[in-house]
Amino acid sequence: MVKDMVLGSEAVALGVKLARPKVISAYPITPQTHIIERLSEMVDNGELDASFIRVESELSAISAAMGASQAGVRAFTATSSHGLALMHEVLHWIVGARLPVVLVNANRAIGSPWNIWTDQTDSMSQRDLGWLQVYCETAQEALDTVLQAFYVAEKVLLPIMVMIDGFILSHTLEEVVIPTQEQADEFLPPYEPGYFLDIDNPLSFGNAAKGDVFYNLRKDIQRSMEASFGIINEAHNRFDDIFGRRYDLIDTYFIDDAEIVFVIAGALTGTVRVAVDKLRNMGVKAGLLKIRYFRPFPSDLVRSYLADKKHVVVLNRSLSFGSAGQITQEIKNALYFEEDKPSIYDYVLSLGGKEVFVEDVVKLALNVGNLETSKILWRE
Amino acid sequence: MDFRDVKNIEYMNQGDYACPGCGAGLSMRHALKVLGEKTIIVMPASCWSIIAGVFPTTALQVPLMHVPFATAAAVASGVKNAYKKKGQDDVNVVCWAGDGGTFDIGLQALSGAAERKEDIIYVCYDNEAYMNTGIQRSSATPPGAWTTTTPTGNPLIYEKKDMFNIVASHNPAYVATATIAYPDDFYLKFEKAKNAKGFRFIHILSACPPGWRIDSKDSVKAMRLAVESGMFVLMEKEQGKPIRITYKPERFIPVREYLLLQGRYRHLDKNTINEIQIRVNERLKDLDLS
Amino acid sequence: MESVEYQSVISDKDIRRFPISITTTEINLTGSWRFSKPVFKEKVSPCSVGCPANTNIPKYIFYLLKNDMDKAVEILRRENPFPATCGRVCPHFCQAKCNRKDYDGAVEIKQIERFVGDYALNVPPQKAKVMSNKSIAVVGGGPAGLSCAYFLAVNGYKVDLFEKENFLGGLLVYGIPEYRLPRSVVKREIENILSVGNIEVHLGNEINIDTLEELKSNYDAVFVGVGLSKDREVENIKVDNRGVFSGYELLKRLNTDLEFGKRFSGERIGVIGAGNVAMDVARTLIRLGNDVEIIYRRTLREAPSFEDEKNEALEEGVEIKEKRVVEDLQYDTEGRLLLKLRGVDRIENGKAVLNKIKEDCVVDKLILATGQVRAFDIDEDDKVFLGGDFLHGARTVIEAIASGKQAAFRIMAKFEGRDFSYMDKDDCFFRAERDFDEYKVVPFERINLHYFEKQEPLKIDKLPKEERVNNFREVALKPSLEKILGEAKRCFSCGVCNECKTCWFFCPDMCIGVHDGVEFDYSFCKGCGVCSEECPRGVIDMVEDK
Incomplete structure (x- = not known):
């Protein structure tokens, strides 16, 4: 175990390396590129025993990863924004095929116009696929989550998408504890698929299914999603035991007595943490709920924290045009059955890298009595 | 070829969902006889997505993976790399794609895999249109042919995409055209593809009775006449060697005989047929065949 | 704050969770899609029709190629007990009808027959038992008489054979010179015919118009095939x-x-x-x-x-x-x-x-x-049957053999109370087990020429002329096995399955088995008709199937 200063993207690469994937396929896109650059380096210099397929598009990147996974090995790919959008069809297919592919997405806006900066529109647009989605706040969390992701995916037999914010996290140097390979191996056993493209046990994968069969297969995906909470918890416990770092489905900060709770996912959580500190210093009972797992969405857990609050300010960095911010929708959904619900504010905090300062968040809390709950709130 | 020497073992199950007389079913049957049991099939959307059978049944006795339309060559790359890493490099990973999945939507992935010299065999069974969706034009549809999206005939200014040369320009280990109507040629080419290392591509012409508007009994005959008329030329190219014509009829029959066997060409007038004949002649001349 | 507990791991190992196919499509009985179905129907080759004795030429060639010479001999003898003789002196009307004639030249059936015939010399036919109490007098020991006697004997009838000379063979012995037909060949074929049993030979026994009356009263039938001796x-x-x-x-x-x-x-x-x-x-x-x-x-x-x-x-x-x-x-x-x-x-x-x-x-x-x-005149009646040159004037050896055979069958049909006409429909006369009701001759158009490369017919090797004018050595030389097989392979085998497996190869539904003919798996046959269309020789027909 060593400590080092690494970029967020590099932390991801280190996590991937510790998971010992056999096939990595990727296509360059800002701001994800550092991940695959680092991984190519590791493969080329022999640090990582894997095939690195330098495909000609993201569609092929995810396809090759899918093929490798179906062939029975651990597969990884990383992308961002347009790349993720281009993968869309295959992302669906991987879920249907029940393949534990791990993908890291560096969150970035999608054009037009061109914009390379961060927001969560790309991954939020993929929320209904059946991929598990985790949003990371720090480089350490990114590294650790990648490792956990393989564990969870291979047990749930569903793919996982791990999000890091473009630039904010991907291109920022942070101090990271790098686990040893022995620890990683202890945490993550070798991948032993039950069924794969096996010449000794020839099976066909994905043959046309009629409606009733298809319906049940889809029901099973939902059942697996529901059951995955248990697996995620188990993974977090194991991780804590081995590495001494504790993770949960969600993370909270000063929430117990909070009257105003900010809900956020991703690296801007750090900014909000500072804002909460500031507000507490000012005597405002502010708190924070960080969404780590957006899929499956831990509604019960969220409700248990938010049901008795006064104000819940959801800080979205994406929205479903014509409806609401995706996180807001989930929060409202989770609290629907509460008789005395908090006021829930649907705030579009930032898109396409629009800068967010601590003061913006502080101002928001101070002004909370004047905010409307019936419509989307935009910044000035 | 003496069919009595062809091995009796089948790697396909009966009860597949191919239409009567389907060239694609027949081609798969024989391709697998050559490739053998150490073969994994990767299959993008195509007629074969249906032919392979309905869950939980399968028409193949080798592992099969269905994949989205545009992805076959990339998925196969992933499968092959996985097998390499598992230390089982002797497995044939085969893309089995239609002309739509090859000439059109799958071309990019195909080109990528070919350029990376992926160690896979890509087989395009070309029935010259999107047959599974109900006979729509693809870039493999020959000029003049009727399809549901070219109801008055595929415009004559179009030309069937020259897939052989497109792939050949990637300098793969092996590239060939074939059709099961020429069994010895077909077997030899699959054998060569199987034994070569690197990217291998076989473009097989595969008759589609409903799409070509032919009687199912004429399926093999139609494939044969395509070759005998020079509409489809049997050739191959091994890496580092020049293109080789593997079959040359004693004398090419007029394309008329091939075209008029098929309902999809029956609307063509004399001039159009002549125009097609002229183009075929030019192509044959380019190949030093006329 | 309430506590939230999650259930642990997925325990359901049921494969149904995955879109994996593990069983075969064989539950999908595609035979139900069919509107027409293939049936195995062997037909008649034009050569068989051309042959006066209607020899099943493709069939014996098939067995020759299969290296089953005994079976080839059996097929050949079924229609003609003189294959070695005919392989030398028969003009082979079959070749004139050969479908290959218009493609690259008729198959040299003569040479093939000679080859199989020579092999047959050392393979006597099986002995036959007497199965009938009828006895027949055969007058004339030439090819017609011997043929008639042979077919009666094989079918269990007793025969008394009368010959005026003190040797059997008639014209085969004294009419055809040694250099065209070696005596030893004729002798051996006659021995083989007699080895069937049931035939008693009376040599030096000339029958004239008077003694014929006597025979008529002593025998149940009399065959006269004394040739033309005047x-x-x-x-x-x-x-x-x-x-x-x-x-x-x-x-x-x-x-x-x-x-x-x-x-x-x-x-x-x-x-x-x-x-x-x-x-x-x-x-x-x-x-x-x-x-x-x-x-x-x-x-x-x-x-x-x-x-x-x-x-x-x-x-x-x-x-x-x-x-x-x-x-x-x-x-x-x-x-x-x-x-x-x-x-x-x-x-x-x-x-x-x-x-x-x-x-x-x-x-x-x-x-x-x-x-x-003719030396004397006589007509057929309910007891007297005529054959050979005596019946139809000077013709060929094979025609004499055929007419003797035909007479034998007419005689048997009479004894057995059967109608003879079913056997000789359209001048085609078969003893071989074929479907007489529906037989069809396979025309050239029914041959799938794609499966046959052009190849010149076999050239017959002959003794150089300077070596033959001063002796009686056989002019036509015995061809090599290799050459014969090469020539045999040229046979289209019109209408007769030679197990080439083309149908099996091209069946997209894997519904064809080829063992002693073609079998279809109608559970899965979709009725596409490719087998019928591709069969090089027209032995598969498509019939309506609802």
Whole structure:
């Protein structure tokens, strides 16, 4: 175990390396590129025993990863924004095929116009696929989550998408504890698929299914999603035991007595943490709920924290045009059955890298009595 | 070829969902006889997505993976790399794609895999249109042919995409055209593809009775006449060697005989047929065949 | 804050969670899609129809190629007990009908038959048991009589065979010279016929019109196949056995008495006629060291002898005077014959119309070979059956064999109370197990030529002409096995399955099995018809199937 200063993207690469994937396929896109650059380096210099397929598009990147996974090995790919959008069809297919592919997405806006900066529109647009989605706040969390992701995916037999914010996290140097390979191996056993493209046990994968069969297969995906909470918890416990770092489905900060709770996912959580500190210093009972797992969405857990609050300010960095911010929708959904619900504010905090300062968040809390709950709130 | 020497073992199950007389079913049957049991099939959307059978049944006795339309060559790359890493490099990973999945939507992935010299065999069974969706034009549809999206005939200014040369320009280990109507040629080419290392591509012409508007009994005959008329030329190219014509009829029959066997060409007038004949002649001349 | 607990791991290992197919599509009985179905229907090859004995030529060629010679012999003998003989002297009408003729030349069936026939010499047919209390008299021990006796014997009838000479074989022995048909071959084939049993041979037993009545009362049926033993008379010329001889008698003597042949040497001999007897006499005399000149009233091209015979005769030095008749002849003082020849303008109603050309010609001897006629007349009745040349005039050996066979079957049909007509529909007469009701001859159009590469027919190796004029060695040389197999492979096998497996290969539904014919798995056959279309030889038909 060593400590080092690494970029967020590099932390991801280190996590991937510790998971010992056999096939990595990727296509360059800002701001994800550092991940695959680092991984190519590791493969080329022999640090990582894997095939690195330098495909000609993201569609092929995810396809090759899918093929490798179906062939029975651990597969990884990383992308961002347009790349993720281009993968869309295959992302669906991987879920249907029940393949534990791990993908890291560096969150970035999608054009037009061109914009390379961060927001969560790309991954939020993929929320209904059946991929598990985790949003990371720090480089350490990114590294650790990648490792956990393989564990969870291979047990749930569903793919996982791990999000890091473009630039904010991907291109920022942070101090990271790098686990040893022995620890990683202890945490993550070798991948032993039950069924794969096996010449000794020839099976066909994905043959046309009629409606009733298809319906049940889809029901099973939902059942697996529901059951995955248990697996995620188990993974977090194991991780804590081995590495001494504790993770949960969600993370909270000063929430117990909070009257105003900010809900956020991703690296801007750090900014909000500072804002909460500031507000507490000012005597405002502010708190924070960080969404780590957006899929499956831990509604019960969220409700248990938010049901008795006064104000819940959801800080979205994406929205479903014509409806609401995706996180807001989930929060409202989770609290629907509460008789005395908090006021829930649907705030579009930032898109396409629009800068967010601590003061913006502080101002928001101070002004909370004047905010409307019936419509989307935009910044000035 | 003496069919009595062809091995009796089948790697396909009966009860597949191919239409009567389907060239694609027949081609798969024989391709697998050559490739053998150490073969994994990767299959993008195509007629074969249906032919392979309905869950939980399968028409193949080798592992099969269905994949989205545009992805076959990339998925196969992933499968092959996985097998390499598992230390089982002797497995044939085969893309089995239609002309739509090859000439059109799958071309990019195909080109990528070919350029990376992926160690896979890509087989395009070309029935010259999107047959599974109900006979729509693809870039493999020959000029003049009727399809549901070219109801008055595929415009004559179009030309069937020259897939052989497109792939050949990637300098793969092996590239060939074939059709099961020429069994010895077909077997030899699959054998060569199987034994070569690197990217291998076989473009097989595969008759589609409903799409070509032919009687199912004429399926093999139609494939044969395509070759005998020079509409489809049997050739191959091994890496580092020049293109080789593997079959040359004693004398090419007029394309008329091939075209008029098929309902999809029956609307063509004399001039159009002549125009097609002229183009075929030019192509044959380019190949030093006329 | 309430506590939230999550259930742990997915315990459901049920494979249904995954879109994985583990069972076969064999539950999908695609046979139900079918509107028409293939049926295995062997047909008749044109060569079989061409053959007067309707030999199943493709079938024995099939067994030959399969290296099952015994079975090939069995198939051949089913229709013809003289394969080695016919392989030499039969003009092979089959070849004229061969579908391959218009493609790259007819299959040299003759050579193949000879090859199988020679093998058959050492494979006697199975002994037959007597199965009937009927007994039949067969008069004449030539090819027709022997054939009739053979088919009756094989089918369990008792036969008494009467022959006027003291040897069997008739024309095969005394009518066809050694160099075309070695005696040993004929002898062996006759031995094989007799080895079937049930045949009692009475040699030196000439039957005339009177003794025939006796036979009729002693036997249940009488077959008469005594051939044509009387020379056809020629105007102005009489056989005197001094300078003018009967070709038929002479050939008989020459072929059975070597000493007699020595009386003919170093002479100039004229032969009138250009039939097979004339050719045989001429070629025999050449071999005895004579000069021979054929005098014929038509052109050689029109002559009824076999083409081979004509060509070989010319090669061997036989001269020919075409369109000439002998108007008169005189002996000169040295005993030579002075022939007065006249040119022939044309033949009208069988008579020569002469022109003004006159020509003299001197020969030492003159042979009349203008054909033979019946020695006595008799008609068929409910007990008497006729066959061979005696029935239909001078024809070929195979026609004699066929007519003897046919008579045997007519006799048996009568005894067994069956209708004979079903057997000889459209002049086609088969003993072999075939579907007579629906038989069809496979036309050239039904052959899928794609499966046959063009290949020249086998050239027959012959003794060089300089090596054959002074001896009686067989002219046609025995072909090698390799060459025979090469030629056999050219056979289209029209209408007869030769297990080429083309149907099996091209069946997209894996519904075809080929073992002793073609079997279909109708559970899965989608009825596409590719098997029928691709079959190189038309043995699969598509029929409606609802």
